[in-house]
Amino acid sequence: xxxxxxxxxxxxxxxxxxxxxxxxxxxxxxxxxxxxxxxxxxxxxxxxxxxxxxxxxxxxxxxxxxxxxxxxxxxxxxxxxxxxxxxxxxxxxxxxxxxxxxxxxxxxxxxxxxxxxxxxxxxxxxxxxxxxxxxxxxxxxxxxxxxxxxxxxxxxxxxxxxxxxxxxxxxxxxxxxxxxxxxxxxxxxxxxxxxxxxxxxxxxxxxxxxxxxxxxxxxxxxxxxxxxxxxxxxxxxxxxxxxxxxxxxxxxxxxxxxxxxxxxxxxxxxxxxxxxxxxxxxxxxxxxxxxxxxxxxxxxxxxxxxxxxxxxxxxxxxxxxxxxxxxxxxxxxxxxxxxxxxxxxxxxxxxxxxxxxxxxxxxxxxxxxxxxxxxxxxxxxxxxxxxxxxxxxxxxxxxxxxxxxxxxxxxxxxxxxxxxxxxxxxxxxxxxxxxxxxxxxxxxxxxxxxxxxxxxxxxxxxxxxxxxxxxxxxxxxxxxxxxxxxxxxxxxxxxxxxxxxxxxxxxxxxxxxxxxxxxxxxxxxxxxxxxxxxxxxxxxxxxxxxxxxxxxxxxxxxxxxxxxxxxxxxxxxxxxxxxxxxxxxxxxxxxxxxxxxxxxxxxxxxxxxxxxxxxxxxxxxxxxxxxxxxxxxxxxxxxxxxxxxxxxxxxxxxxxxxxxxxxxxxxxxxxxxxxxxxxxxxxxxxxxxxxxxxxxxxxxxxxxxxxxxxxxxxxxxxxxxxxxxxxxxxxxxxxxxxxxxxxxxxxxxxxxxxxxxxxxxxxxxxxxxxxxxxxxxxxxxxxxxxxxxxxxxxxxxxxxxxxxxxxxxxxxxxxxxxxxxxxxxxxxxxxxxxxxxxxxxxxxxxxxxxxxxxx
Numbered sequence: 024x025x026x027x028x029x030x031x032x033x034x035x036x037x038x039x040x041x042x043x044x045x046x047x048x049x050x051x052x053x054x055x056x057x058x059x060x061x062x063x064x065x066x067x068x069x070x071x072x073x074x075x076x077x078x079x080x081x082x083x084x085x086x087x088x089x090x091x092x093x094x095x096x097x098x099x100x101x102x103x104x105x106x107x108x109x110x111x112x113x114x115x116x117x118x119x120x121x122x123x124x125x126x127x128x129x130x131x132x133x134x135x136x137x138x139x140x141x142x143x144x145x146x147x148x149x150x151x152x153x154x155x156x157x158x159x160x161x162x163x164x165x166x167x168x169x170x171x172x173x174x175x176x177x178x179x180x181x182x183x184x185x186x187x188x189x190x191x192x193x194x195x196x197x198x199x200x201x202x203x204x205x206x207x208x209x210x211x212x213x214x215x216x217x218x219x220x221x222x223x224x225x226x227x228x229x230x231x232x233x234x235x236x237x238x239x240x241x242x243x244x245x246x247x248x249x250x251x252x253x254x255x256x257x258x259x260x261x262x263x264x265x266x267x268x269x270x271x272x273x274x275x276x277x278x279x280x281x282x283x284x285x286x287x288x289x290x291x292x293x294x295x296x297x298x299x300x301x302x303x304x305x306x307x308x309x310x311x312x313x314x315x316x317x318x319x320x321x322x323x324x325x326x327x328x329x330x331x332x333x334x335x336x337x338x339x340x341x342x343x344x345x346x347x348x349x350x351x352x353x354x355x356x357x358x359x360x361x362x363x364x365x366x367x368x369x370x371x372x373x374x375x376x377x378x379x380x381x382x383x384x385x386x387x388x389x390x391x392x393x394x395x396x397x398x399x400x401x402x403x404x405x406x407x408x409x410x411x412x413x414x415x416x417x418x419x420x421x422x423x424x425x426x427x428x429x430x431x432x433x434x435x436x437x438x439x440x441x442x443x444x445x446x447x448x449x450x451x452x453x454x455x456x457x458x459x460x461x462x463x464x465x466x467x468x469x470x471x472x473x474x475x476x477x478x479x480x481x482x483x484x485x486x487x488x489x490x491x492x493x494x495x496x497x498x499x500x501x502x503x504x505x506x507x508x509x510x511x512x513x514x515x516x517x518x519x520x521x522x523x524x525x526x527x528x529x530x531x532x533x534x535x536x537x538x539x540x541x542x543x544x545x546x547x548x549x550x551x552x553x554x555x556x557x558x559x560x561x562x563x564x565x566x567x568x569x570x571x572x573x574x575x576x577x578x579x580x581x582x583x584x585x586x587x588x589x590x591x592x593x594x595x596x597x598x599x600x601x602x603x604x605x606x607x608x609x610x611x612x613x614x615x616x617x618x619x620x621x622x623x624x625x626x627x628x629x630x631x632x633x634x635x636x637x638x639x640x641x642x643x644x645x646x647x648x649x650x651x652x653x654x655x656x657x658x659x660x661x662x663x664x665x666x667x668x669x670x671x672x673x674x675x676x677x678x679x680x681x682x683x684x685x686x687x688x689x690x691x692x693x694x695x696x697x698x699x700x701x702x703x704x705x706x707x708x709x710x711x712x713x714x715x716x717x718x719x720x721x722x723x724x725x726x727x728x729x730x731x732x733x734x735x736x737x738x739x740x741x742x743x744x745x746x747x748x749x750x751x752x753x754x755x756x757x758x759x760x761x762x763x764x765x766x767x768x769x770x771x772x773x774x775x776x777x778x779x780x781x782x783x784x785x786x787x788x789x790x791x792x793x794x795x796x797x798x799x800x801x802x803x804x805x806x807x808x809x810x811x812x813x814x815x816x817x818x819x820x821x822x823x824x825x826x827x828x829x830x831x832x833x834x835x836x837x838x839x840x841x842x843x844x845x846x847x848x849x850x851x852x853x854x855x856x857x858x859x860x861x862x863x864x865x866x867x868x869x870x871x872x873x874x875x876x877x878x
Contacts, residue, residue, distance in 0.1 A: 027069045030056040034077050041080060042198055043237035047274040050084035053077050068108055075105045075117050079124050088274040090313055091132040098125055116159075119149050123163045130170045131277055133317030135361065139174065142167040158199075161190040165202045172209045174361065175399055180210050201230030205242055212249050213399050218443060218549040220249045225549070240269045244282050246545075251285065252402065253443060253548075254451030254807065256292035257764070263289065280309035280318065287325040291332060292454055299329035317360045323353055324365050331372040335379060342376040350376070364400050367393045367408070374411045383418045390415060402439050406432055406455045413462055422466055429463040432456065433486055440490060441556045445547040446767060446784060446812070446820065449491045449554075453808025460487030460808070468580045468596075477594035478562055481587045484576055484663075485559045485691055488809035492692035492820050494554030496784070508543040512536060512768075513740060513776030520772070540768055547767065547781060560691040566592045568694050573655055576663040576690065584647075584665070590658070600646035606667040608646065612639040613670050613831055616871050620832035636675070636868050644676040659856060659878065660684040661693055666805035670830050672871035674863050681864035683856040685825075685878035688811050692819065696877035699824040702751035702791045708743045709734035710757025710773045715835040720756050726846045727752075740778040743771075749788040752849060754842070756796040761813055766804040769814040771795075780817040792825040792855055793818055796842050801828030801873050815875050825855045825876040837869040845872075854878055 037052035056077045060070065078101035086094030102121050108114040126141035142163060149160050164187040171180035188203035190196070208223035224246050231238045243266045250259040263286045270279045283306035290299035303326035310319035327350050334342035350373040357366035370393050377386035390412070396405050409432030416425035433456050440452040464487065467480045515536045519529045565574065566589060574589040577599070584599040599605070615636035619629065655678075662673060662684055673679050673686070687693035705727040709720035720734055731750075733742050738757075747753055758772040767784070770777035783789065795801060795815065803811035815826040827845070829838070841862050848858030856878025863870040 026059050026061055027067070027073050030059045030073050030077060033059065034073060034080065037077075037080055037084075040237075041084065043235045044241060044275070045237045045273060046084045046087040050081060050088050053081040053084060057081070068111075071104050071108045072113055072117070075101045075108070076120075078104070079117070079120055083124055083127065086128050086131060087276060089276075091128050092314060094128050095125070098128070116153060116155075119145055119153060119159060123149070123159070123166070126163075126170075127166050130166075130173065131315065132313065133315045133360065135170055135174050135317070138170050139167065142170070156194045156196075157190045158194070158196060161187050161194070161196050161199050164190070165199060165206060168206045169209070172206070172213055175213065175363075175397070177210060177214055177399060180206070180213075184210065197230060198234040201227045201234060201238065203227075204230065205238070205245070208242075208249075209245060212245070212252065215252070215399070215402060215439060216442060217249050217253045217448060218445075221246065221545075221549040224249070225546075237273070240266045240273065241275070241278055244270070244278060244285065247282075247289075248285050250451075251288050251292065253448045254292065254454035255447060256289045256454070258447075258544075260286060260289040260293065276309055276313060277315070277318075280306040280313075280322070283309070284318075284322050284325050287322075287329065291325075291329050294336075296329040296333035296336075300326050303329060317362065320353065320357050320360055320362065321365060323349075324357065324369055327353060327369070328372060331376055335375060341380050347373055347376050347380075363394065364397070364404050367396075367400075368404050371404075371407045371411045375414060378411075378414050378418050383415070386411075386415055386418070402436065402452075403455050405435055406459060409435070410458055410462065413459065417462070417466065422470075425466055426463055429459045429466075430486070432459045437490070437556070445549065446491065446817070447544065448548055449494065450806050450808075450810040450812055453490060453806065453810055456487070457807050463487065464578060465580060468578070468585065472596055474594045477587050477596040480578065480585075480596060481565075481576060481589070481594060481690075482562055484578060484587070485689055489688035489692055489811065490808065491810050491812070492688050493557045493559060493695065494820070495557055495695075496554040496821050502546060505543060505546040508539050508546065509779065509782065512539045512543060512779070515539065515776075516770075516772075517776035520776075540765060543781070544765060544767065557691075557695065560694045562594070565589065565690045565694060568697055569661070571658055572661055573658040574661040574663070574690060575655075577665050577668060579665050605643065605646050608639050608643050609668060609671045612636060612643065612675070615639060616672070616675075616831035616868060619868055620834045620837075622834040622836045633868060640675045640868075641677060643671070644678050647676070655679075655682075657682075661690075661878070662686050663689060663693075666809055666811070669803050669805060669811055672830055672867065672873060674860065674873075675867045675871065680867055681860050683854070683860045683874075683878060685856045685874045685876065687876060688809065688816070688819075693877055696819065696824050699791065699822060699877070701824075702749055702788075704750045705730035706743075706746045706750045706753040706790070707732045707734075708738055708746065708753070708755050708757070710738055710755075710771060712758060712772070713756050713835075715839065719839075720754065723754060723842075723846055726843075726850045736774055738773050739775040740773045740782070741775075743773055743778055744782055744786070747783065747790050747793075748786055750790040752792050752794070753790040754794045754796060754846065759795070759800045759814065761799050761802045761804075763802075763804045766812040766814075767817060769800060769817075771800070771814070780814040783814075784817050784821045786821060789818060789822040791823065792849075793823055793827070794842065794845065795826065795828035796838055799829055799832065801826065801830045801875060819876045823876065825874060825878065827855060827859055827872055827874050829872050831871040833871065834869060837866065841870040841872060 033052050033056035037049045040048040060074055078097045082094040082097035098121060105117045105121060122141060122145045126138045130138035146163060153159050164183045168180045168183035184203050184206045188200060191200035191203055204223050204227035208220045208227060211220035211223055224242055228242055243262055247259040247262040263282050267282050270282055283302045287299040287302035303322050307319050307322035310322055330346050334346060350369045354366045354369035357369055370389050374386045374390045409428050413425040413428035436456040440449055443449045443452060463483050467476060467483055470476045515532055519532045522529045569589060576587040578585050579602055582602050584602050584605060586597050586599050588595045588597060615632055619632045619636060660682060673684055707720045707723050707730045721732055724730060731746055733746055755771060760770055762769045767781040769780045800814035803813040803816050805811050815828050818826050844862035845858055848861050856874045859872055859874045863872055
């Protein structure tokens with residue numbers, strides 16, 4: 024029969040589309056097949072067989088593009104046709120297919136237990152009876168593992184995935200092997216192992232590219248969720264924004280809604296609660312239309328979480344009772360749906376709202392109903408539980424208990440961080456502990472103003488900030504794919520520079536560069552573990568290492584800045600000034616320094632800008648240091664700033680001019696840097712296009728006769744990177760760029776293209792001290808948890824002892840003169856902080872260099 028054969032052909036084409044996750048295309052082909060089959064032919068077995076198959080597949084496709092109820096209707100019709108077939112092998116096979124398809128659809132509408140029960144009933148028979156090279160069994164082991172992950176059954180999911188992968192490899196079902204790696208990624212994510220999840224997703228992606236590329240958007244959705252676990256909200260949001268239009272085009276309704284829930288979570292981490300509410304509300308409506316009560320409840324929780332956090336952020340008003348009522352109603356509904364962690368999260372948010380409203384008894388009662396976390400409970404839920412316990416302890420006057428909860432929470436978070444892969448992931452995790460850290464610092468600041476309080480506050484600061492710098496980098500596992508991406512990025516960037524010089528278009532190249540950068544960064548998340556954790560330095564260790572130095576550690580409490588001072592083993596706490604005023608003045612001063620940088624400013628303009636900079640520096644001096652004069656005396660300083668003060672060249676403050684000072688991200692980082700060994704080889708490297716005296720690195724040969732010189736055409740990225748290995752002092756002169764949004768790709772421009780910060784992080788013996796002579800590469804991007812990262816920060820985190828660089832623009836002549844003076848001092852054996860103080864004291868406004876790390 025021609026109609027049956029034509030329908031069979033359409034069915035085969037639909038199957039290929041379905042295996043590539045293109046439900047809309049699949050549904051169209053199958054609808055055409057039904058029309059071709061025409062009116063029912065009662066006794067034709069071929070017609071019955073093809074019609075049954077078409078309806079089974081159409082059920083799956085329409086469950087995604089329309090609604091599960093539509094799909095279930097098609098399944099019922101398919102079964103009614105199947106039972107009219109005579110007893111034969113195909114009839115038995117279709118019995119399994121109808122049943123397993125029903126199990127999948129039950130899972131998609133949230134009936135997970137029913138789904139697993141049906142899988143369990145059918146799969147043993149499929150294994151024993153179906154002869155199709157195990158294709159049906161392999162497929163549905165993968166499907167059942169998906170349901171086990173949703174039900175938080177990691178061991179059951181692992182068993183299914185391992186067998187699925189083994190069968191896929193044995194029988195050559197390559198696309199299903201990709202699905203198994205995809206599932207193993209989901210499983211690793213459930214168990215909190217983000218690097219392993221990302222590695223498995225990468226394996227899946229490589230297979231999907233060559234077999235079933237339609238699955239790639241779904242894979243990227245799951246990758247984005249993993250990034251949220253690691254605290255990389257900005258990256259997750261960008262990835263979701265990019266893939267959601269593709270999901271819409273595919274008409275993958277369930278996945279669109281899941282992506283919207285993830286996007287809401289990213290917006291919450293970024294503090295955009297209104298955007299989070301919008302995404303969550305839209306997702307909830309989609310889930311309700313599909314009859315998926317389970318996911319609709321998850322979307323409701325996301326919407327209420329955004330509302331609760333927005334209300335808690337508003338210190339001026341009490342949270343509205345409506346939010347409490349909605350959370351109280353949602354929690355038992357989530358529990359009934361088997362969403363235990365989500366139910367706990369709803370109750371915990373309600374606890375915080377009760378406490379903010381002063382209803383302590385209600386909060387305590389509700390908190391007592393929250394079960395202990397499971398092994399698979401997400402880290403953000405664990406931190407929320409610790410936060411609630413701490414806030415309740417504060418509300419009932421038990422400060423020590425609150426601090427104990429904060430300490431325990433940060434310890435848990437530290438254990439998660441220690442498992443992370445690349446530098447990005449290690450940094451990002453801090454976002455989950457921000458509120459606990461703030462609560463602890465606020466509690467300590469509220470105590471008595473004595474030495475004991477200052478000691479306690481300092482110890483808490485060390486626990487809560489710049490944790491990435493306390494890792495000892497591990498040997499790098501080279502990834503050839505990542506290396507190829509970096510090489511191509513260098514080539515593309517070099518071409519961009521040349522095209523700009525010739526006035527040619529660079530838009531396509533910039534797009535390619537951006538794509539390569541995203542890919543290289545993604546590979547860096549898991550190709551190699553970052554480092555081995557070192558303990559946070561104790562107060563006694565810091566005091567002993569400081570000797571005669573004075574350490575000033577700035578801390579922010581609401582609108583006020585404070586400073587812990589350590590001097591001669593004594594700790595004290597001093598109030599500085601208004602936080603907003605200080606930060607605004609620092610920004611204005613930074614703008615003045617940029618404006619003052621050019622060598623040949625008109626005298627009147629230079630005088631006006633210099634006057635403005637001087638007035639702002641004097642103002643900052645009063646705001647920051649007026650009460651510290653006696654403590655500082657004439658000692659060498661170690662300054663640990665808060666994020667916005669990383670751009671302040673402290674030596675411009677009148678009271679600090681000519682004073683040796685070092686800026687460090689934490690005392691632990693400073694102590695680690697101090698312990699690093701000394702080396703002697705000197706490297707002088709100059710990139711292309713740096714004008715004037717500062718570009719003549721060979722002139723420093725007069726200071727360092729035995730130095731290795733790399734300049735001109737020899738100054739390639741490979742040559743400079745190789746020369747940096749094991750060097751003592753490395754003087755680098757090159758144009759460069761700080762990438763605030765992607766600090767690991769801040770770069771120095773060399774003759775063959777850029778040398779990236781990411782590459783310096785892979786040095787096995789990083790240079791002891793680095794001088795960045797002619798650009799702003801001492802600047803940092805500040806992430807949550809005061810994690811400062813940039814070109815200089817990457818060198819320090821990788822093991823360099825000291826980095827000297829500018830945090831504002833510097834004129835050619837001023838830079839050359841400052842570098843000449845600096846190296847004369849360094850060559851004479853003067854420590855870097857002292858040498859830089861001498862070199863910049865003559866004109867600190869035009870020489871805005873900082874000594875970072877250990878002085």
